[in-house]
Structure formats: structure tokens, C-alpha cells
Amino acid sequence: MRLVLPIGPMYWDTFLYIDAAQRIAVGQMPSVDFAAPVGPLGYYLFAWGLKLFPAAQPLLLAQWSLLVVIAPLMAVVVAEVSKTSRGLAFALLIPALAFAAFPANAQFYHPLPGVDGFGIYNRQGVILLYVLTCGLLFLPDGRRLALFCAVAGLTLFTIKITGFLVGGLLGVVAMLSGRLSVRTALLAAVAFAVPLAALELATGMVSAYIRDILQLAALNEGTFLPRFRTVVSAKFDVIVPAVALAVLLAWLDLRHGDRSVRLLDSSTVWFSAAMAGGVIYETQNTGSQEFIFIWPVLLMIYRRVAPLQKRTRVIFVALAAFCTIPTASAIGAKTLRAVAVMPLYEQPDLSRLRNVGQVSARHDILARAEMLDDHFASFEPAYEDLARHEQMPGWQYYAEPDNQLQWLLSANRMLAALETFETSNNIRLDSVMTLDFTDPFPWILNRTPTRHVQIGRDPSRTVGEMTAETRQAIEATAGVLKPNCPYTWARRDLQATYAQALQGRKVIALTPCWDLLLRPDLQAQ
Numbered sequence: 304m305r306l307v308l309p310i311g312p313m314y315w316d317t318f319l320y321i322d323a324a325q326r327i328a329v330g331q332m333p334s335v336d337f338a339a340p341v342g343p344l345g346y347y348l349f350a351w352g353l354k355l356f357p358a359a360q361p362l363l364l365a366q367w368s369l370l371v372v373i374a375p376l377m378a379v380v381v382a383e384v385s386k387t388s389r390g391l392a393f394a395l396l397i398p399a400l401a402f403a404a405f406p407a408n409a410q411f412y413h414p415l416p417g418v419d420g421f422g423i424y425n426r427q428g429v430i431l432l433y434v435l436t437c438g439l440l441f442l443p444d445g446r447r448l449a450l451f452c453a454v455a456g457l458t459l460f461t462i463k464i465t466g467f468l469v470g471g472l473l474g475v476v477a478m479l480s481g482r483l484s485v486r487t488a489l490l491a492a493v494a495f496a497v498p499l500a501a502l503e504l505a506t507g508m509v510s511a512y513i514r515d516i517l518q519l520a521a522l523n524e525g526t527f528l529p530r531f532r533t534v535v536s537a538k539f540d541v542i543v544p545a546v547a548l549a550v551l552l553a554w555l556d557l558r559h560g561d562r563s564v565r566l567l568d569s570s571t572v573w574f575s576a577a578m579a580g581g582v583i584y585e586t587q588n589t590g591s592q593e594f595i596f597i598w599p600v601l602l603m604i605y606r607r608v609a610p611l612q613k614r615t616r617v618i619f620v621a622l623a624a625f626c627t628i629p630t631a632s633a634i635g636a637k638t639l640r641a642v643a644v645m646p647l648y649e650q651p652d653l654s655r656l657r658n659v660g661q662v663s664a665r666h667d668i669l670a671r672a673e674m675l676d677d678h679f680a681s682f683e684p685a686y687e688d689l690a691r692h693e694q695m696p697g698w699q700y701y702a703e704p705d706n707q708l709q710w711l712l713s714a715n716r717m718l719a720a721l722e723t724f725e726t727s728n729n730i731r732l733d734s735v736m737t738l739d740f741t742d743p744f745p746w747i748l749n750r751t752p753t754r755h756v757q758i759g760r761d762p763s764r765t766v767g768e769m770t771a772e773t774r775q776a777i778e779a780t781a782g783v784l785k786p787n788c789p790y791t792w793a794r795r796d797l798q799a800t801y802a803q804a805l806q807g808r809k810v811i812a813l814t815p816c817w818d819l820l821l822r823p824d825l826q827a828q
Contacts, residue, residue: 307662308363308417308418308641309641309645309648309662310417310420310662310663311413312412312413312701312703312704313707314418314420314662316420316421316422316759317362317365317423317659318659319741319759320345320346320349321361322742322746322752323337324346324349324746325752326745326758327347327350333512334508334511334514335507337752337754337758338515338518338756338757339515340519340758340759341462341463341464342462342463342464343461343508344458345365345368345424345461345462349361349364349368352364352368357658358658360661362418362420362423363406366426369403372454372458373399373431376451376455377399379438380392380395380396383442384441391602391606394602395598399430399434401634401635402426402430402433402592402595403430405634405638407637407638407641408421408422408590408591408592408637409591409593409633409634410590411633412699412702415665415668418641420707421590422589424462426590428465429593431455431459431470432473432580432596435455435470435596436599438452438455439452439474440482440599440603441599441603444482444484446487446490448487448491449488452474452483452495453490453494454494456470456474456491457499460499465584466584468583469581472583476573476576481568519764530585534585535582540629541629542582544622544625545594545597548619548623549574549575551618551619551622555608555611555619556570570603574597574600574604577594577597577600580596581594593630594626594630597627598627601623604619644665648663649663649665649669651663651672651712652715654715655715655718656714656743657746659747664704664705668704668705671705672708672712675788676788679816680787686791689791689792690792691792696789696791700791709788713788713814713816716814716817717784717813717814717816717817718744718748720814721813721819724811730825732781732825733751733781734752734779734780734781735751735753735782735784736752736780736784737784738784738794738798739760739794740761741758742758742760753776753780755773755776760797762793763793766797768800769801773801774804777801777804778822779822781822782819783805783808784818784820785798785818785819785820786816787815787816787817788817808820809823809825809827
């Protein structure tokens with residue numbers, strides 16, 4: 304069943320999974336053979352899922368593939384909690400399934416309904432933190448909790464290392480509060496370390512992954528404070544009531560605290576740690592389901608508040624609602640709006656793009672996208688001038704669905720021209736790469752991707768100086784695809800980074816918006 308989704312902001316981020324799946328299919332390994340901005344597990348789950356569901360909508364497959372890990376972990380929690388409270392078990396389970404399933408972030412980047420193609424691994428990381436928090440709060444201390452923490456920690460580490468660090472913070476709080484004994488923590492650490500050690504000995508992937516993360520951190524070392532301000536301002540509707548709730552909890556702990564509860568197992572400590580972890584996690588992410596893992600903490604606290612006066616319970620519930628409803632309602636509303644418009648939107652002819660083309664758009668957005676190639680080609684000097692001033696064609700260029708759709712329509716035309724070129728010259732480009740942020744074409748064409756080239760190539764955040772092995776790999780690539788519409792500073796800088804490796808290639812204009820840079824030894828008209 305070929306599902307078609309209404310295209311939304313930064314849909315092309317999904318193509319990073321397509322790119323990685325093809326690299327994995329030809330034997331390349333993340334971080335060893337190509338640099339990646341996040342851990343390898345999400346790419347492997349996607350690649351395996353694509354074999355199982357070859358007609359899958361790529362965004363949904365990327366979003367839902369992590370259920371392979373989330374579902375068993377939540378089953379353990381639900382089975383334990385339902386022994387004493389079936390209502391609490393459902394209160395933990397339903398949000399976990401909803402957040403894991405909904406392909407939407409809490410932030411709005413465009414008013415039209417559509418799915419969020421960006422921040423998928425950020426959403427996966429935060430739902431894993433939700434699951435880990437459930438286990439730390441509601442599973443009894445022992446070997447089962449140790450194995451639970453080890454699996455959750457391994458998944459967080461190999462999905463998004465920032466999530467792993469926040470998970471470590473929650474684990475430390477659990478130890479200090481007495482919920483996680485030293486023996487259980489050591490057992491979890493061993494169960495976590497042994498698979499990683501085996502993976503490192505067999506592939507060298509773990510050390511390579513850590514090197515990638517350190518390099519990425521070095522390229523973005525000046526962004527922490529600006530991103531911290533962004534988190535606080537963007538989530539003001541959650542952080543303000545959270546501060547008020549933290550004050551209330553501190554007062555309740557002092558006034559009505561249970562003397563049998565350890566000091567560091569207090570409601571204030573758990574809630575403050577969860578909120579601090581949420582802020583830390585969001586400073587390193589663009590697009591997420593922010594702070595959803597405070598929900599299990601609030602459920603735990605409610606059980607403590609329930610015996611108190613009705614007025615106290617009402618105040619707690621009101622503040623807890625202000626902390627959770629804005630995020631949940633935004634994610635739910637965006638998803639439901641996208642589902643509602645699916646029968647009304649039109650699907651363009653993107654037959655050459657395989658699964659990547661399973662998108663739809665409103666008729667006027669589609670009409671605009673279809674004319675943009677001619678516009679960009681006809682007025683290229685205007686966009687070159689914007690690039691000289693380090694400006695994009697629009698303030699939120701990548702968030703605009705018409706521009707995302709234009710990229711797909713343009714790519715579809717280019718592939719038709721490339722097929723004609725190969726047929727007329729009796730040539731087959733056995734390896735291809737693209738001078739752009741995203742590169743699904745090796746998978747679409749079933750060709751070999753270029754090794755040692757970063758996926759998600761952002762010259763301002765992820766691409767460093769070209770190495771000798773990267774240069775050799777690009778020089779060996781049969782065909783390099785160069786997009787021209789529109790001219791942007793990002794494409795300009797990326798082409799400049801790889802310029803030495805592209806010298807001497809024959810430039811063939813496939814369409815007004817795409818050039819093929821042919822390896823010098825290949826003869827073609």
C-alpha cells in the first residue's frame with residue numbers, strides 16, 4: 304500500500320535515510336566509510352525496513368522503524384505497572400505510542416498542513432528518553448531494570464548521543480535517589496559496554512562514530528548559547544509554568560514530604576532533572592517533541608500528591624497541564640491536519656523518484672512549484688546576488704513546501720534527461736554523487752555512492768575541510784550531479800569545498816537546472 308503524505312517543511316531531510324540505506328546496501332558502514340551527524344542505528348533500522356517494506360513512504364518508515372526497540376521496552380513497563388494500576392499503565396502507554404507514531408514536531412515552521420521531514424532522529428531520541436524515564440520510575444530495582452537500562456542506553460547512544468547524555472543524567476538521579484542500586488547500575492553498564500566493545504572490535508564503528516561527533520561539536524562550538532536562548536524563547540509556554548510547578552513541588556516537599564522517601568527521590572529533584580535534561584537535549588536539536596519525557600515524572604508525582612488537599616491537587620494538575628498540553632496539542636494537531644488534507648491534495652508525477660516521490664501538495668502550491676525551475680534559471684543573477692550577501696532565496700527557504708516540491712520536480716526532470724544521456728551514449732554511470740545537502744540518487748538509480756563523503760552536507764555545520772581520501776573517492780566517481788536552481792550560498796560553498804576533486808571534468812547540461820560533471824576518462828556527447 305503506497306502511502307502518500309502531504310509534503311511539509313524540510314522534507315528532503317528524509318533523504319538522508321535513503322542515502323544511508325544505499326550506502327549500507329553496498330557494504331559501506333556509517334562513520335567508517337562516510338560521516339554522519341548522528342548514530343548508525345536509525346540508518347540500519349531504516350535500511351532493514353526498506354527491504355521488508357519496499358513500497359514504504361520513507362518518512363513514515365524512518366519515523367516508525369524505532370518501534371522495533373520502543374515497543375518491547377514499553378511492554379516491559381506496562382506489564383509491570385498494570386499489576387497494580389491498569390489506568391496508570393495506559394496513561395504511560397498511550398502517549399508513548401502517539402509520540403512515536405506522529406511524524407510531527409512541536410514547533411510550527413509553516414501554516415499549511417504537512418508532515419515534518421526534519422528532526423526525525425531528534426524525535427526518536429526524545430521518545431527513547433520517555434521510555435527510559437518510565438523504566439527508571441516504575442520498574443523495581445534488579446536485573447530486569449539493568450537489562451532495560453542497557454538496551455535503552457545502547458539505543459540512545461547509537462541514535463543520538465545527546466539523548467544518551469541526558470539519559471545518563473536521569474540515570475544518575477535514579478542512583479542518588481535509591482531507585483537504581485549500584486549493583487544494578489554496574490550490571491547495566493556491563494550489558495551496555497559488551498555489545499559496543501564487540502562492535503568496535505569487529506568494525507571500528509564506535510571510535511569512528513565518536514570522532515564524527517567530536518568533529519561535529521568542533522564545527523558548532525559557538526552555537527550552544529544561541530541555541531539555549533532559542534530553546535527558552537521557543538518553549539516559553541512550557542518553561543514558565545514548569546518554573547511555577549517546580550516552586551510548588553519544593554514547597555510541598557518541605558511541607559508535606561514523605562519522611563520515608565529519600566531526599567534525592569523528591570518530586571522537586573525528579574521534575575527539575577527532567578526539565579534540565581529537556582533543555583540540554585533541545586540545545587543540540589532543530590525540530591523535536593520537546594519535554595515529552597516529563598509526563599512519566601508528573602504521573603509519579605501525582606500519585607504522591609493525590610492524598611493531599613483538593614486545592615493542592617487542583618493547582619498541581621493545572622500547572623502540569625500547562626507543562627504538557629501545549630506540546631501534545633501541537634504535535635497531535637499537526638498530524639491530524641495532515642491526515643485530514645490527504646484526500647484533498649494532488650500527487651504530482653514523480654514516477655522516476657521511486658518512494659521519494661510519494662508526496663502530495665495543494666493545487667496552488669503544486670502550480671507554483673512547477674514554474675519555479677524556469678523562474679530560477681531565468682533570473683539566476685538575482686539569486687547570485689542574494690548568495691553574495693549570504694542570504695537564501697527566502698527567509699525560511701527550506702521550510703517552504705513549494706521549494707521542497709520544486710526540488711523533487713526538478714530532480715524528476717533531471718533523471719529523465721540522465722536516462723536519455725546514458726542511452727544515447729551507451730554509457731552507464733556506475734557511481735554518482737550530488738553537490739547538495741541531500742543525495743537520494745544512488746538509491747534511486749541503484750548506483751554506488753561515493754565513499755568518505757558526509758551525508759547531510761551543510762557547509763556551515765557539518766562539512767569540514769576535504770581530506771585526501773575524500774578527494775580520491777570523488778575523483779573516482781563516474782558522475783557528479785550539480786544542481787543550479789536556485790543558486791544558493793550553501794551550494795556555492797559546498798562546490799568550493801570539493802573544487803579540487805572536480806577539476807578536469809566535462810560539464811554536460813542535462814537540464815537548465817542540473818549539470819552532470821563527467822569523469823574525464825569517460826567519453827560522451
